[in-house]
Amino acid sequence: MRIVPSLPLLAMAALASGQSTNTTSPIPPSSTTFWFPQPVDHFGLNNSTWNQQYLYNATFYKPGGPIYVLTPAESRLSNYYTDRTHFASLAQRTNGLLVAVEHRFYGKSNPMPDLSGASLKYHTIPNVLEDYASFIRAAQNNPSQVFSVPVTPGAKVVFAGGSYGGNVAAWMRAKYPDLVSGSWASSAIVYGRLQNYQFDQSYGTYLTSLGCGWDFGQAVSDLDSILLSGNATAIAAVQTKFGCPPLTAKDFAGLLSVLGTAYAMAPVTTNYNYANTFVCSYFNGTRSHLDTYAAIISDTITAMGYTQDSLSAMANTSLNIDNYALGQSSRVWYYQECTWSGNWQVAPPPSTGLTGYRSQLVDLDYFQPNCQNKFGSSIQIPVDVGSYNNNWFKILRGVSNIYYTTGSVDIWRDSTVAPSTGNVFVNSSSSPIFVIEGATHVQDLSADQPNDLPSVRWARALGDSQVLKWIS
Ligand SMILES: *[C@@H]1O[C@H](CO)[C@@H](O)[C@H](O)[C@H]1NC(C)=O
Numbered sequence: 001m002r003i004v005p006s007l008p009l010l011a012m013a014a015l016a017s018g019q020s021t022n023t024t025s026p027i028p029p030s031s032t033t034f035w036f037p038q039p040v041d042h043f044g045l046n047n048s049t050w051n052q053q054y055l056y057n058a059t060f061y062k063p064g065g066p067i068y069v070l071t072p073a074e075s076r077l078s079n080y081y082t083d084r085t086h087f088a089s090l091a092q093r094t095n096g097l098l099v100a101v102e103h104r105f106y107g108k109s110n111p112m113p114d115l116s117g118a119s120l121k122y123h124t125i126p127n128v129l130e131d132y133a134s135f136i137r138a139a140q141n142n143p144s145q146v147f148s149v150p151v152t153p154g155a156k157v158v159f160a161g162g163s164y165g166g167n168v169a170a171w172m173r174a175k176y177p178d179l180v181s182g183s184w185a186s187s188a189i190v191y192g193r194l195q196n197y198q199f200d201q202s203y204g205t206y207l208t209s210l211g212c213g214w215d216f217g218q219a220v221s222d223l224d225s226i227l228l229s230g231n232a233t234a235i236a237a238v239q240t241k242f243g244c245p246p247l248t249a250k251d252f253a254g255l256l257s258v259l260g261t262a263y264a265m266a267p268v269t270t271n272y273n274y275a276n277t278f279v280c281s282y283f284n285g286t287r288s289h290l291d292t293y294a295a296i297i298s299d300t301i302t303a304m305g306y307t308q309d310s311l312s313a314m315a316n317t318s319l320n321i322d323n324y325a326l327g328q329s330s331r332v333w334y335y336q337e338c339t340w341s342g343n344w345q346v347a348p349p350p351s352t353g354l355t356g357y358r359s360q361l362v363d364l365d366y367f368q369p370n371c372q373n374k375f376g377s378s379i380q381i382p383v384d385v386g387s388y389n390n391n392w393f394k395i396l397r398g399v400s401n402i403y404y405t406t407g408s409v410d411i412w413r414d415s416t417v418a419p420s421t422g423n424v425f426v427n428s429s430s431s432p433i434f435v436i437e438g439a440t441h442v443q444d445l446s447a448d449q450p451n452d453l454p455s456v457r458w459a460r461a462l463g464d465s466q467v468l469k470w471i472s
């Protein structure tokens with residue numbers, strides 16, 4: 001599970017307002033919701049239909065311009081995706097139409113009436129991709145079916161997404177090269193691992209780059225000597241010290257693994273670094289490692305406004321995903337991990353001898369039992385990550401017109417095509433890979449800001465040059 005603090009988005013500078021090409025069909029505000037009918041299963045297992053939500057922004061569109069399709073992936077759809085990403089500036093430069101299409105089973109795009117295990121069996125990668133392909137076919141072949149403004153048939157499509165949405169973008173180009181001219185895959189987490197302790201190690205690398213990696217590792221190790229001691233009095237006392245409610249040692253460890261990395265995905269700018277301010281600056285030699293860790297966590301709890309009840313719910317390995325109500329993105333995300341790619345964010349197993357930045361109690365046994373408990377005994381344990389990589393990692397090899405980015409201190413870096421150990425794909429001129437020095441997760445996707453790192457600007461410039469090639 002990934003918890004991203006809500007990040008301030010600076011207001012866009014005033015932009016030239018676009019011109020309508022047809023005065024009888026005014027451009028709708030980008031907050032206007034539209035719905036595209038899709039079958040529950042594209043491969044004939046259930047032919048009932050549901051409506052997929054999408055938004056578009058035609059302010060910059062001129063006849064003949066490209067269509068930028070963005071996926072919010074596991075996030076709820078909003079006109080952030082049409083209006084306030086880097087792609088708005090690309091649309092402005094290229095007379096493009098911006099369209100954001102919600103991902104099945106997230107937000108209001110629900111193929112089934114609930115999120116039971118039986119309903120989620122339609123949550124497959126081929127269905128996800130075919131949803132997007134069906135939408136793009138309509139936008140290209142019969143644009144008046146999806147847009148209330150006139151759009152030239154046969155528009156070139158550029159697909160974009162970040163993190164898991166970057167996977168979707170890359171897969172769309174790989175699987176549907178006739179529909180998608182090129183894809184911008186920002187921090188795409190394309191390589192699956194059952195035990196993704198590399199996630200934990202990337203956090204350590206990030207902290208080390210800021211100067212407190214060793215100290216943080218020491219704090220975790222000092223805490224583990226208490227949590228693994230079995231001394232209930234000492235374990236209860238340390239939970240109080242950290243500002244947390246009484247929990248089992250394992251649940252407490254899991255909670256800290258989330259709270260301790262809370263700032264890891266926040267963007268780094270030329271004048272601000274959340275991880276430095278809220279983690280590393282605390283290790284200033286005035287307190288023990290354990291007391292420093294406690295201060296980091298209790299201040300994070302305050303800053304995020306978590307109550308003791310909300311912490312109990314977050315910590316409960318049951319994850320509050322026991323009911324089947326729609327709109328629980330964490331339940332759907334968990335299903336993906338259980339049935340697609342694993343990627344359990346565990347501590348490095350003791351056999352690796354690596355320093356951990358989360359407790360050793362956060363292991364496969366912390367995550368995996370939820371799969372059958374939440375989604376039914378038909379879920380196969382462990383998830384077949386080998387097949388996932390054979391199908392969905394390998395499909396990307398050698399594909400042209402994908403632009404990959406990752407931050408050098410991105411906590412997900414080692415799941416991307418450019419891990420710290422070296423690129424796993426050839427860095428080709430048709431599908432370049434760009435490591436954004438000093439940046440975290442998906443920083444290139446945001447709209448340009450005055451305090452962006454120069455490396456983030458370079459990443460956008462290289463991406464822009466690719467897009468211009470794809471649509472020419
Ligand atoms: C403008 O849009 C309307 C409604 O879609 C259409 O009937 C009309 O032909 C269009 N006019 C022009 C000049 O494209």
Ligand SMILES: *[C@@H]1O[C@H](CO)[C@@H](O)[C@H](O)[C@H]1NC(C)=O
Pocket residue numbers: 012015027028029030031057058059082083084088
């Ligand atoms: C499209 O996005 C631009 C840039 O953010 C914004 O100024 C404009 O109002 C949006 N257009 C519509 C129709 O909402």
Ligand SMILES: *[C@@H]1O[C@H](CO)[C@@H](O)[C@H](O)[C@H]1NC(C)=O
Pocket residue numbers: 044045046047
């Ligand atoms: C869905 O439609 C296809 C094509 O008409 C058909 O082959 C298939 O049996 C249908 N599936 C179900 C579950 O009815």
Ligand SMILES: *[C@@H]1O[C@H](CO)[C@@H](O)[C@H](O)[C@H]1NC(C)=O
Pocket residue numbers: 040046047048049050111112113
């Ligand atoms: C098919 O999808 C509909 C939702 O539109 C659902 O009510 C129905 O139970 C599904 N059938 C099966 C066999 O999953």
Ligand SMILES: *[C@@H]1O[C@H](CO)[C@@H](O)[C@H](O)[C@H]1NC(C)=O
Pocket residue numbers: 231232233234237
């Ligand atoms: C358990 O921890 C408490 C508090 O730290 C300590 O006073 C006590 O001696 C410990 N008990 C054992 C058996 O180590």
Ligand SMILES: *[C@@H]1O[C@H](CO)[C@@H](O)[C@H](O)[C@H]1NC(C)=O
Pocket residue numbers: 281282283284286295
């Ligand atoms: C060390 O960090 C703590 C927590 O941020 C702060 O309260 C304290 O003043 C700092 N001490 C020094 C000497 O900088």
Ligand SMILES: *[C@@H]1O[C@H](CO)[C@@H](O)[C@H](O)[C@H]1NC(C)=O
Pocket residue numbers: 312316317318319320321322
């Ligand atoms: C965790 O949550 C479940 C319900 O989702 C509840 O039954 C269980 O008692 C909770 N466990 C703890 C330790 O609070």
Ligand SMILES: *[C@@H]1O[C@H](CO)[C@@H](O)[C@H](O)[C@H]1NC(C)=O
Pocket residue numbers: 418423427432433434435
């Ligand atoms: C890939 O090649 C581009 C352009 O030649 C270069 O700017 C970039 O740094 C290279 N990236 C990596 C990860 O080697």
